[in-house]
Amino acid sequence: MARTLIRGGLVVTAAEETHADVLVDGERVAAIAAPDVAEAWVPGADRVIDATGMYVIPGGVDAHTHMEMPFGGTVASDTFETGTRAAAFGGTTTIVDFAIQQVGGTLRAGLDAWHAKAEGNCAVDYAFHMILADVNDAVLKEMDQLVGEGVTSFKMFMAYPGVLYSDDGRILRAMQQAADNGALPMMHAENGIAIDVLIEQALAAGRTDPRVHGEVRKALLEAEATHRAIQLARVAGSPLYVVHVSAAEAVAELTAARDLGLNVFGETCPQYLFLSTDDLARPGFEGAKYVCSTPLRPVEHQAALWRGLRSDDLSVVSTDHCPFCFAGQKDLGRDDFSKIPNGLPGVENRMDLLHQAVVDGHISRRRWIELACATPARMFGLHPRKGTIAPGADADLVVYDPAAQQTVSAATHHMNVDYSAYEGRQLTGRARTVLSRGTVVVDDGQYTGRAGHGAYLKRDTCQYLV
Ligand code: URP
Ligand code: ZN
Ligand code: ZN
Secondary structure, three states: OEEEEEOEEEEEEOOEEOOEEEEEEEEEEEEEEOOHHHHHHHHHHOOEOOOOEEEEEEEEEEEEEOOOOOOEEEOOOOOOOOOOHHHHHHEEEEEEEEEEEOOOOHHHHHHHHHHHHHHOOOEEEEEEEOOOOOOOHHHHHHHHHHHHOOEEEEEOOHHHHOOOOOHHHHHHHHHHHHHHOOOEEEOOOOOOOHHHHHHHHHHHHOOOHHHHHHHHOHHHHHHHHHHEEEEEEEHHHOOOOOOOOHHHHHHHHHHHHHOOOEEEEEOHHHHHHHOHHHHHHOOHHHHHHHOOOOOOOOOHHHHHHHHHHOOOOOEEEOEOOOOOOOOOOOOHHHHOOHHEEEEEEEEOOHHHHHHHHHHOOOOHHHHHHHHHHHHHHHOOOOOOOOOOOOOEEEEEEEEEEEEEEEEEEOOOOOOOOOOOOOOOEHHHHHHHHEOOOOOOEEOOEEOOOOOOOOOOOOOOOOOOOE
């Protein structure tokens, strides 16, 4: 088994920052030692990576991606191959994607379909959540089986009536099942029934621009659904993870629940921290590039999100990576904002945007790693294999250059999408060398990995429940 020694870096985990060397044996971290002690490992190493002036951080864990997701009559433009390669370039070495149950179909069929898309194609390791689109007695039983197979979290939608939507009764029943089998219910919390009324009224009034997408998907309707999801989880006795939180009022609901000591957790995404309704209101049809749900909010909401990330009322930053090309996909809604496929690209940008948040003073360096690596790994039962640097952990490691300057652009990114939501943004910091289970997959801007290196991860249950 090949031995790799990473020398001279600052090892940053959620818990510690230490000047130390990291020894990788095969696919795993074998040891971490002070540089003078690690000197003795040099002769036995097959490869020595110089990390002088660099951080050595755990590979990122992106717990919310949608590769090849069918949505709004089209399909998200990143395949598992292109999307996981882009993830690797950005220092993310694990994704948790969403398998989807078809209405009228079984969970098994949905999961099998997503395995077929991913298997043999991924550059980095991957796992699955399951989307429940049609809760019934058989599905509740299937949930137990899936938990046994390492699919331990189930997303439901209070949004998108007639598509992925579940009513409160179905949500409650699935939450009760989760309370029994240890799974973590995940919620897209927006009142979709009320939003559909507002969409209809806006279109009838001739308001068809992308900016209206943000206006009808009101912050209060995110907060109301968040509150309702929390109360349903309390009644069921289950935990709850609220995905892609964007509204200050929704953060307040999470804060109130967490102040009661409930097993309620919140996730936000870089787009809500760095973009706003100003982007949705860009002239012409440019705003379509920024259509996602929950929607981008007025810039004032960002302070509450940053505060939530510092106070742990928001515990995870994932991307909700769901890219659609501007040409041929976003423009399906040129005359009707409700037909613009929902979703933004970002799997390649998350680690760097959050490092920029460190540079800008929003979060500490260790909190960066906690939000992007350690907590998503613990939340979704992947720790200690993923999310940290420790003897026995998978050698998913990033040699990160904290001083590198980059300009984000679709011209240079690796995601299979024709625009960048962060076009032209200057960022400080970039992944220089990326290892996935001991294999260098990206080095100095070159891809050295291969489709099929990434392996499926069976997950344990959430490690935060009290
Ligand atoms: O706009 C989004 N978020 N698209 C992906 C599907 C979802 O709701 O997560
Ligand atoms: Zn969602
Ligand atoms: Zn999503």
